[in-house]
Amino acid sequence: MRGGGIERAFVFPGQGTVGGEITGAARDAVLDYVGDTGVPYQLSVFAGSVDLLYRLREAGIEPDVVAGHSLGEYAAAHAAGSLGLADGVRLVAERDRLMNEASRENPGGMVALIGADPDSVVRAAEEASGIVVAANFNTPRQTVVSGQMDALERVTERVRGRKVPLEVSGAFHSPLMEGATGEMDELLRGVELEEPEIPMVGATDGVVLATADGVREALRKQMLSPVRWVDVVERLLALGVREIFEAGEDGTLTRMLRDFKRRDVEGRTAREVLS
Missing domain, CATH: 3.40.366.10 (Malonyl-Coenzyme A Acyl Carrier Protein, domain 2)
Known part of the structure; x- marks a missing residue:
């Protein structure tokens, strides 16, 4: 200090x-x-x-x-x-x-949503069928969702913003x-x-x-x-x-x-x- x-x-x-x-x-x-x-x-x-x-x-x-x-x-x-x-x-x-x-054992993935409202992302994940969550609140304009691939697709279809699939091996923080x-x-x-x-x-x-x-x-x-x-x-x-x-x-x-x-x-x- x-x-x-x-x-x-x-x-x-x-x-x-x-x-x-x-x-x-x-x-x-x-x-x-x-x-x-x-x-x-x-x-x-x-x-x-x-x-x-x-x-x-x-x-x-x-x-x-x-x-x-x-x-x-x-x-x-x-x-x-x-x-x-x-x-x-x-x-x-x-x-x-x-x-x-x-x-x-439980395959999945993660997608970064750029420019999407974080609250909208959370609501979309909570309302989607399947296993999917808002996993990373990285910046005021970048939120990452994590979960099963079909559930991820349902969430990303509902929110605005650019979708960037992450190069990770699983659905971390889910x-x-x-x-x-x-x-x-x-x-x-x-x-x-x-x-x-x-x-x-x-x-x-x-x-x-x-x-x-x-x-x-x-x-x-x-x-x-x-x-x-x-x-x-x-x-x-x-x-x-x-x-x-x-x-x-x-x-x-x-x-x-x-x-x-x-x-x-x-x-x-x-x-x-x-x-």
Whole structure:
């Protein structure tokens, strides 16, 4: 915190972004866990974010608050000092496995609706037959729906806006992930979390998490709950954040920040900051 206030946030992207280069301690932790079997997709995203976090810190750049979008909450919890690196690697690798299994058992997809009114999207999902929910409230003009493919089609036909199918392997943040939650809950219960050294904003409700129990609960409920990124950004701004640095490869969260139309906030990717 510069000058005693909260000014700078680090944010971490989730599924849909690309996994980045992994070096140093992040690479070692991943290889210690997976060996020569190949790095699961979600783990590559997590480790890439952690690697960028370490590089920012090596450059003397520290956050006052952190947040993560979906999968990115694991990197945020590590950045906050609550989740150890080895435990983070193990949890994310298992999260990848469990969600892929759930996706095979209950196929589905996700569609981003650009320019659609969020309330209209919620109503359309609630009134549609089949399993479909509003899963990500990413910006004031971008909402993502998730569910069975035929139900997704019924929702997208009812709302205005541009429809962009997401390149993901399943219907994340929907009831179709129910099969993955039980084992993930058990894994989370068995991990020792530390009290956060810096605050973390929860992705499902925009609440500031200042305890280990709060972080655990956020990670526990995120798989089935919608990502309310609008609430996260609004919370960061209310805290006084004026710099948002994204520890991710393709700048997804940085681009989304433009929809909030705030001239008093600067969003940059970690690679831009480090260049």
